[in-house]
Every structure is written in structure tokens, then in C-alpha cells.
Amino acid sequence: MPRHLLVTGGAGFIGSNFVHHVLAQTDDTVTVLDSFTYAGNTSSLDGFPANRLRIVKGDIADAATVDPLMAEADAVVHYAAESHNDNSLEDPSPFLQTNLIGTFTLLEAARRHGTRFHHISTDEVYGDLELDVPDRFTEATPYNPSSPYSATKAGSDLLVRAWVRSFDVQATISNCSNNYGPRQHVEKFIPRQITNLIDGIRPRLYGAGLNVRDWIHADDHSSAVLTILDRGTIGETYLIGADGEKNNKEVVELLLRLMGLAEDDYEHVTDRPGHDLRYAIDSTRLRTELGWEPSYDDFEAGLAATIDWYRAHEAWWRPQKAATEAKYAKSGQ
Numbered sequence: 001m002p003r004h005l006l007v008t009g010g011a012g013f014i015g016s017n018f019v020h021h022v023l024a025q026t027d028d029t030v031t032v033l034d035s036f037t038y039a040g041n042t043s044s045l046d047g048f049p050a051n052r053l054r055i056v057k058g059d060i061a062d063a064a065t066v067d068p069l070m071a072e073a074d075a076v077v078h079y080a081a082e083s084h085n086d087n088s089l090e091d092p093s094p095f096l097q098t099n100l101i102g103t104f105t106l107l108e109a110a111r112r113h114g115t116r117f118h119h120i121s122t123d124e125v126y127g128d129l130e131l132d133v134p135d136r137f138t139e140a141t142p143y144n145p146s147s148p149y150s151a152t153k154a155g156s157d158l159l160v161r162a163w164v165r166s167f168d169v170q171a172t173i174s175n176c177s178n179n180y181g182p183r184q185h186v187e188k189f190i191p192r193q194i195t196n197l198i199d200g201i202r203p204r205l206y207g208a209g210l211n212v213r214d215w216i217h218a219d220d221h222s223s224a225v226l227t228i229l230d231r232g233t234i235g236e237t238y239l240i241g242a243d244g245e246k247n248n249k250e251v252v253e254l255l256l257r258l259m260g261l262a263e264d265d266y267e268h269v270t271d272r273p274g275h276d277l278r279y280a281i282d283s284t285r286l287r288t289e290l291g292w293e294p295s296y297d298d299f300e301a302g303l304a305a306t307i308d309w310y311r312a313h314e315a316w317w318r319p320q321k322a323a324t325e326a327k328y329a330k331s332g333q
């Protein structure tokens, strides 16, 4: 039986990838609720028929907008957030408003209407790990966020847990590692370096470039979320990851090689304050209990396809590029 899904933040990077995934893989219909901040892009949702996808421009923190959409949905998948750590260091206030008040507003509406709720979160709620140790994050790792962004995501997770326990909201949570793939904003690490290279600018590595991220393709994140929506246990948290640990220097060197340039042709720039050292996900629970497996097991091939996407879609990213770089230039990055 096809469902009607409310997808918040569906015009952003991972939300739009989820909408593409759902509309291709299921008969579900989707309403996207997105306020179109600098990170939302209507053309990320081009080409779908009106009987499968409706787009509503509105703020998740506005109860009057949220309520009727929640009432008609079988489930909400909540991606909308302020998502960029560097921005949260410049001005935390929109992060508190959207990530905390916005999530609270959605939870209250889900509580009123009994709507199934899936909350999208991040591995950053767990803080960071040492380099070169076998430890990875699990569902039992204590919360220890470092940045205003990750602190507000941690707070939003705790709100969801409290609404499950106190009000019986039918919610699940997933915490995923760093995503890459098409339609990611040029402020983020991989698209920033790809589009810099297209423009003849050297890649920018924060500090020594030894920080490790655990990369997963956005489409694998989407298939995991759909699996949890279908088969997850209410009240539970699932970690999503695809065993993709790489340090930033390795990623930049690979990008340079794939784009036909010398692997040492990059610059070290001012480090991010409080920069988390390493993230790593143990996704055993999702794999063993729900039977999920990632499809993208070749990071180099996934990155090459991502480079091709940015080369072919300059009209998508070009309008954001100059303002993004101007912002980075102010902080020496």
C-alpha cells in the first residue's frame, strides 16, 4: 500500500537524494516541506510528476504550516536542519531555532496526529575518536558533541527520545556518517574542492589534513532510512555507515588524481576551531537486525561519478560559489 511521506528539508543535499530514491524505488507519494534557505535548491527536485511530488515552501518551526501537512502524512522523515559546522561557529542562532525549535514543532504535530516519525541525525553527536585506534561509535556511545551544530543535533535527538517515552510518539532515529554524492552544497568539503579545481583553484585542507571522516554515498543513506522506516523498532536508534574511513588529505589527493592533476597540488589553511579528529561508525545493528547493506563499496568510483556530476551541472552550483568562497576567505580558509 503506497504511503504519503512528508519529507522536511527535501530540497537540501541528503533530503533531495532521499526524494529521488523513494520516488524511484517505491510507489509512495511525497510532500517536501522546505524553507529554501541558502542550502535549499528547487532544481534538485526537478522532473517529478505532480501526482508523486508536491513542494511546500515553509518553516518547520511554524506550527500552522506544519500541522495540516503532518495530519495528512502517514510518516514524516525529518531532514531539515542547519547543517554546516563552519556556519555554526560564525552564528549559532539559526541552528538553535531550526534544529531545536523546528524539531520540537514537528514532534508536537506528530503527537497530535499520531504520525510515524523518523528523525535524521548525525554521528557528530558522539564527539570524536582518537586516530589509529579500533574504536568506532555504536548506539551505546555516550553523547559528547563538540560544535554548536552537533550540540543542537544532539539536543534534537534527545527531544525525540523524550517524546517517544513521555507521549508515545512513534519515532525512530538514525545517526549517519559523512555523506557524499550529487547535489551537495559547495560549502561542504568534497564539492568545495571539486568546484575549486574546475575553477583552477587549489584545494584547501584545514590544518594538517589528518582528520578522518567515514564516507557513505547519499543513496546508501537513503536506502538505510527507508529500511528503518519499513522495519525499524519504534523508540530505537540505528547508526548508518559504510566502512568508508579516509583522512582529508587522502580525499584531496584522490580528487586531484581523478581530475588529472598532481596529488600534492593543494594548500593547508587555517584549521576549524574545535575540529573533531575522527568519526567512525559501527553499523552492525542496522545490518544484522534489519538486513541493510550499502551498495556503493568503491569510494574511488563513487567520487569519480560525483566529479562527473559537478562537471555536468555547473548551472546548479555556480550561483552559490562566489559567495561561499568570499565567506571562507574572511576566516582564512
Ligand code: NAD
Residues within 6 Å of the ligand: 008, 009, 010, 011, 012, 013, 014, 015, 033, 034, 035, 036, 037, 038, 039, 040, 041, 058, 059, 060, 061, 078, 079, 080, 081, 082, 083, 084, 098, 102, 120, 121, 122, 123, 153, 175, 176, 177, 178, 179, 180, 185
Ligand atoms: P543541507 O544543508 O544540504 O539541507 C538542509 C535543508 O533544510 C535545506 O533544503 C534547507 O532549505 C532546509 N531547511 C533549513 N532550515 C529549515 C527550516 N527552518 N524549515 C524548513 N526547511 C529548512 O543539509 P544536508 O547535508 O542535506 O543534511 C540533511 C540532514 O542530514 C540534517 O539533519 C543533517 O544534520 C543530517 N546529516 C547530514 C550529514 C552530511 O554528511 N551532510 C550526515 C549525517 C546527517
Ligand code: DAU
Residues within 6 Å of the ligand: 083, 084, 085, 086, 121, 122, 123, 124, 176, 177, 178, 179, 187, 188, 189, 190, 192, 204, 205, 206, 207, 209, 211, 212, 213, 248, 272, 279
Ligand atoms: O559526520 C556527519 C556530518 O558531516 C554532518 O552531520 C554534517 O551536516 C556535515 O556537514 C558533515 O560535517 P563535517 O564537518 O565533517 O563536514 P565538512 O564537509 O564541513 O568537512 C569535512 C572535513 O573536511 C572536516 O574534517 C573539515 C575538512 N575541510 C572542510 C572544508 C569545507 C577541509 O579540510 N577543507 C575545507 O575546505
